[in-house]
Amino acid sequence: xxxxKDLVAASATxxxxxILADGESYGYAIVKRVNELSGGRMQWTDGMLYPLLHRxxxxxxxxxxxxxxxAGRRRKHYAITQAGRETLADRQQQWSVVADALxxxxxxxxxxxAVAEGWA
Amino acid sequence: xxxxxxELEAQIDQWRGYVQRRRAISAGDVEEMEDHLREQVTxxxxxxxxxxxxxxVSVKRMGNLDEVSREFAREHSDRLWKQLxxxxxxxxxxxxxxxxxxxxxxxxxGAGAAxxxxxxxxxxxxxxxxxxxxxxxxxxxxxFAWKRKLTWRVGAALLVxxxxxxxxxxVYPFDPDGSTLFLAASxxxxxxxxxxxxxxxxxxxxxxxxRMDYVRFTGELAIYFVLIALGGGVLIGxxxxxxxxxxxxxxxxxxxxxxxxxxxxxxxxxxWLVEAKQNVVENxxxxxxxxxxxxxxxxxxxxxxxxxxxxxxxxxxRELLILMDMVLVLVLCLLLYSIxxxxxxxxxxxxxxxxxxxxxxxxxxxxxxxSAMLTRIAEFGFSANKVAALGLNLVLLVHLAWSAWLSVExxxxxxxxxxxxxxxxxxxxxxxxxxxxxVVIFPPVFAFA
Numbered sequence: 001x002x003x004x005k006d007l008v009a010a011s012a013t014x015x016x017x018x019i020l021a022d023g024e025s026y027g028y029a030i031v032k033r034v035n036e037l038s039g040g041r042m043q044w045t046d047g048m049l050y051p052l053l054h055r056x057x058x059x060x061x062x063x064x065x066x067x068x069x070x071a072g073r074r075r076k077h078y079a080i081t082q083a084g085r086e087t088l089a090d091r092q093q094q095w096s097v098v099a100d101a102l103x104x105x106x107x108x109x110x111x112x113x114a115v116a117e118g119w120a
Numbered sequence: 121x122x123x124x125x126x127e128l129e130a131q132i133d134q135w136r137g138y139v140q141r142r143r144a145i146s147a148g149d150v151e152e153m154e155d156h157l158r159e160q161v162t163x164x165x166x167x168x169x170x171x172x173x174x175x176x177v178s179v180k181r182m183g184n185l186d187e188v189s190r191e192f193a194r195e196h197s198d199r200l201w202k203q204l205x206x207x208x209x210x211x212x213x214x215x216x217x218x219x220x221x222x223x224x225x226x227x228x229x230g231a232g233a234a235x236x237x238x239x240x241x242x243x244x245x246x247x248x249x250x251x252x253x254x255x256x257x258x259x260x261x262x263x264f265a266w267k268r269k270l271t272w273r274v275g276a277a278l279l280v281x282x283x284x285x286x287x288x289x290x291v292y293p294f295d296p297d298g299s300t301l302f303l304a305a306s307x308x309x310x311x312x313x314x315x316x317x318x319x320x321x322x323x324x325x326x327x328x329x330x331r332m333d334y335v336r337f338t339g340e341l342a343i344y345f346v347l348i349a350l351g352g353g354v355l356i357g358x359x360x361x362x363x364x365x366x367x368x369x370x371x372x373x374x375x376x377x378x379x380x381x382x383x384x385x386x387x388x389x390x391x392w393l394v395e396a397k398q399n400v401v402e403n404x405x406x407x408x409x410x411x412x413x414x415x416x417x418x419x420x421x422x423x424x425x426x427x428x429x430x431x432x433x434x435x436x437x438r439e440l441l442i443l444m445d446m447v448l449v450l451v452l453c454l455l456l457y458s459i460x461x462x463x464x465x466x467x468x469x470x471x472x473x474x475x476x477x478x479x480x481x482x483x484x485x486x487x488x489x490x491s492a493m494l495t496r497i498a499e500f501g502f503s504a505n506k507v508a509a510l511g512l513n514l515v516l517l518v519h520l521a522w523s524a525w526l527s528v529e530x531x532x533x534x535x536x537x538x539x540x541x542x543x544x545x546x547x548x549x550x551x552x553x554x555x556x557x558x559v560v561i562f563p564p565v566f567a568f569a
Contacts, residue, residue, distance in 0.1 A: 027155070032163075045181070046181045047153060047183040051192045069155060075155050076152045076155075
């Protein structure tokens with residue numbers, strides 16, 4: 001299934017912040033986690049994650065620090081900040097409003113047109 | 121786990137090269153993305169793909185580099201402007217970032233102190249002026265000796281000719297009103313500059329590449345020094361004006377303290393700036409050559425037109441020779457600096473043709489004036505000034521004429537660009553040798569007059 005580009009972009013920030021809220025992580029692990037969460041149906045362009053992480057860092061939602069991977073390579077780790085948690089909570093509310101609204105629309109749409117006519 | 125497959129490593133190297141070329145993506149970002157790529161490859165190979173397939177899939181997932189780089193640029197638009205970092209945040213192994221600044225300031229102060237002490241010791245201004253290069257330039261050489269970690273042997277090899285120059289300039293019984301004194305003093309600067317090239321090249325003065333680096337350094341240094349001088353001039357003007365209004369006479373302080381310290385100090389600081397900026401900021405001298413090459417061609421053509429219509433050069437003097445030397449030096453600089461920035465693998469282009477036109481026009485102007493000069497010298501005899509100007513003219517002429525010939529061969533596709541470039545750097549010592557001749561041999565030959 002292909003998910004619309006705009007939808008992927010809109011959900012990227014809350015997804016990343018949500019994953020980081022579970023504990024600090026790094027780029028590749030975040031992408032992997034998104035794959036797991038979506039059952040492989042949300043495919044990100046991996047390279048785009050890094051400008052996003054830098055943007056979140058600039059806003060002060062995450063903090064980056066250089067560490068070392070198991071293989072001994074330098075690796076940049078990201079951790080969520082207090083401001084990031086507040087933004088995440090805010091986004092969560094926004095998304096649940098959107099999701100609720102969508103859910104109702106889907107339910108309405110599922111009703112056969114005949115029923116609607118019956119009301120008339 | 122580090123991959124040990126050399127083929128994969130080569131592929132990753134190549135990919136890294138592509139990414140590094142994007143200006144919006146910094147070295148740290150490349151490292152971060154490479155780590156990502158390697159993890160992805162490792163994961164994919166563990167699911168049964170071979171290295172090649174895993175690499176291809178991983179690169180594909182990383183996305184179109186143009187788009188990724190555009191996204192980076194949107195986030196870091198400042199990176200599209202090259203930034204100069206004088207004191208690095210993350211020092212290389214062990215080196216203290218502030219140490220270089222300390223060394224530079226100490227040397228700048230030392231150069232100023234040398235000039236100040238010189239003016240205090242020798243009441244005669246002429247003596248100070250004659251020795252100005254000997255007073256200031258050792259500090260510049262010292263900076264490079266420190267920076268390049270020069271061996272003691274090279275250092276000693278530099279000291280001997282330096283001492284020789286100092287002896288010649290101060291022991292020869294010059295006539296204070298004669299021209300050999302001025303000639304020796306001015307040419308000694310060129311000889312000293314050649315000595316500094318050895319320190320600059322870290323002793324590897326035979327290397328063509330290092331010589332070309334020194335040429336680039338010299339051009340940038342001149343530009344930075346002028347810029348610093350302009351800024352300093354503005355500050356001095358403001359200070360003079362303000363203190364003048366309050367009724368404080370600033371001039372004695374300016375003359376006896378600020379100028380002797382700031383002018384030599386600015387030279388050292390400019391050298392440090394050029395060293396620090398070399399990878400980061402585009403060289404300015406080659407940019408200027410693009411502007412001035414066509415303009416100089418127009419100027420030379422005007423000269424030729426004027427010579428042709430006024431019918432010969434009747435009232436020529438050594439000033440004309442000196443002016444012609446300056447024209448040739450200008451043309452040489454234009455040539456040298458555009459070559460210094462040229463990609464030697466690029467095919468011949470319009471600018472190469474323009475450059476050839478420039479050199480040929482300069483040679484034509486020089487030939488006309490030189491023949492007029494020679495008849496005059498035949499009539500009135502030699503003087504130290506005339507011979508010095510004539511000699512420099514010939515040294516320049518050989519340089520330019522052979523450059524023109526090599527350029528013709530290059531434009532006709534008979535030679536690659538390499539020989540044109542090599543000729544420039546191989547010929548440079550000729551100037552140092554000529555300068556030495558003027559300093560050491562001219563005074564006795566012309567009876568120190």
